[in-house]
Amino acid sequence: MTASTPRVRFADAGEAADVAAFLARLIHYDKAAVVRLQAGGGALAVFGRPASFEVLAVRSARLAEGSGVSGGPGAPGGSGELDVTVSAGELLEGVDEGAAAVAVPSAVTGPPWAGVLPPKGGWERVPGLPSSVGVLRAVRAAVSEFRGRVEELDPAKRTRGELDRIGREVWSRPVGDTELPVRAAHAARVLGFLPSAESAGFRSGELSLWAAGAWLRLRTPYGAVVVRVVGGGAGLGVMPQV
Template sequence: MRLTFPDGETLADLGTYVARARSLEAEGAIRLQAVGGVLAAWVCVVPGQGLTGSGTVLGLRTMALAGAHDLDVTVALAAMGDRFARRSANGEAGTTLEVPPAEVSPRWAGVLPPRGGWEPVGTVRITDLLAAADDGIAEVAQGAPEGAGAAAVGMLRAQVWARDVLDAAGTPTGAPAGAGLAARALGFARAGDLRSVSVHRQGAWTRVSLPAGYVLSRGAQGMA
């Protein structure tokens, strides 16, 4: 399995994305969906709870490919990181990447959001998203003392990152705080950017469209 990119910069961009995702979860995974000349790369920022994956927060980065592709695999971020480290160590300058052969099956990869049917529900300022991320990171750190059980930490994270981001007037924007975490950690937005970005919804899913990627979050089943 291999992916061919139009230039080295695009391939390096994927490497940066993989490194950022690994900073969130070193043992995480990435789903690579390549159709025609476009690659969609999915990673999990916040794992969901229960059978429906409520609270799941996913990052999506799309990028161009050279030539036609047909690929849909989920592989370990560590294996992808090894590929890029080896390229760097060997001074490889090509634009083709060999995808790791061993696939993994994280639960989130089987509950991706729908492609169509999205309806606009509002906008959110990037500064408000990033502020929510900073507040959430601090709350999780303070509320999860050393030695806390995995279940307790997971519940706290789910509560914090599911909260609605508020605007300057204290009005809910429709975007969850987890979208801010993804925006900051994955490099989808920069501090100081004063723009507002769109928020869409489809069923239980919310999508925030950022300058360098998308964040998709799953709320409670049946959420309007």
């Protein structure tokens, strides 16, 4: 690491490990994944877009008190501010859990989604979301239905167009009495934001849904999934990642 390389210092080793786990999951689905980092106010937000889900995933981490970010043009004089898009793989390589820190790699030209992030304020809680057990059951039902309908197709009819049609129908369905598409909850599950077993549900209030304009945010104790609700369900990912 050179003197000009930004370095983020986490509040403790656990925060560093959580960010590393999130990056590893993103890379599992997309080896060329990129993330946008925003640091300020004593916290680091890591934004990523897991392949095929058409959602944004957000993992936040507490920074060391006083000087969470130092060095580099993005944090002059250790100001604690940082806003940059980088390779997820290179960022993961720079994580030092023992030192509770990460060296931020050089910036890359980000994809379009990195320039259109959800708003920081104006969020209001939305009713109608089931418990974590109910959300997990909805995800499992969607995965099972998608697989079953694909397996029932004649091999000659398993075209991309037909898979897209089934995917749009299954993954755009709302969760509970909300507008949140089940694909967003599915993304939360595969990224480790939702429990993998119904017996490990959250306490009341830990899983919640928030809205700001056209954005919906599924918030959990381990991270959040954000999606823009657009009429017609265009651009939905069709292949369930399990």
